[in-house]
Amino acid sequence: MNDIIQNIKTRRSIRKYDKRQITDEALGSIIEAAQYAPSGSNSQSWLFTVIQKQEILSELNQLIRRAFAGVTFDEHEYPAKIRSKQAAEKEHYCFYYHAPTLIVVTNKQDYPNAMADSGLALENIFLTAHSLGLGSCWVNQLAWLCAVPEVRAALTKLGIPEDHFVCGAAAIGYPDGPQPPAPLRKPGTVNLVR
Numbered sequence: 246m247n248d249i250i251q252n253i254k255t256r257r258s259i260r261k262y263d264k265r266q267i268t269d270e271a272l273g274s275i276i277e278a279a280q281y282a283p284s285g286s287n288s289q290s291w292l293f294t295v296i297q298k299q300e301i302l303s304e305l306n307q308l309i310r311r312a313f314a315g316v317t318f319d320e321h322e323y324p325a326k327i328r329s330k331q332a333a334e335k336e337h338y339c340f341y342y343h344a345p346t347l348i349v350v351t352n353k354q355d356y357p358n359a360m361a362d363s364g365l366a367l368e369n370i371f372l373t374a375h376s377l378g379l380g381s382c383w384v385n386q387l388a389w390l391c392a393v394p395e396v397r398a399a400l401t402k403l404g405i406p407e408d409h410f411v412c413g414a415a416a417i418g419y420p421d422g423p424q425p426p427a428p429l430r431k432p433g434t435v436n437l438v439r
């Protein structure tokens with residue numbers, strides 16, 4: 246198995262971080278890897294907003310808690326969204342798992358490949374973080390709630406253009422504790438025609 250395949254197979258979503266901030270060198274490598282993701286027609290219309298100021302992260306977390314409290318989901322809603330809303334009722338809830346760095350990936354609302362391009366950039370972020378001994382996790386709460394006016398206003402204040410929406414976000418930091426085992430891969434997801 247070569248190093249790239251090994252890196253892909255051993256990456257895990259990490260949900261517990263210690264307080265140490267990642268180095269600027271590591272951040273630079275992670276962002277550069279994100280920028281090197283493929284994009285439709287080489288659009289590169291994404292924006293990577295890196296938040297490392299803990300007060301801002303805490304404020305965003307409180308906003309997310311309030312935004313969840315203000316939305317209602319019916320029983321057909323995506324179950325992870327319903328679980329997140331319930332979890333957000335708890336005082337200690339932190340959507341970014343207290344990671345010291347959050348990278349919010351946004352892209353243009355009217356660009357049809359926005360999610361695809363941003364997803365590829367996010368995977369580059371996760372794999373590069375892992376290759377540098379860092380943990381990471383996709384956190385979707387800002388994506389789910391970015392149209393809530395208070396959340397949108399906070400994103401604008403952070404410099405995210407009004408014509409962008411949140412595609413996803415990456416929590417990044419040093420893992421606190423052992424890496425969880427890989428969830429089993431489901432069978433029956435390959436259709437080989439030859």
Ligand SMILES: Cc1cc2nc3c(=O)[nH]c(=O)nc-3n(C[C@H](O)[C@H](O)[C@H](O)COP(=O)(O)O)c2cc1C
Nearest residue numbers: 256257258259260325382383384385386413427428
């Ligand atoms: C589009 C997407 C959204 C996700 N949203 C969240 C999230 O909001 N919170 C979270 O803890 N994990 C989130 N995850 C991580 C998945 O739960 C995780 O990738 C999956 O359980 C497989 O585990 P692994 O990443 O360790 O292989 C998300 C993953 C993807 C691809």
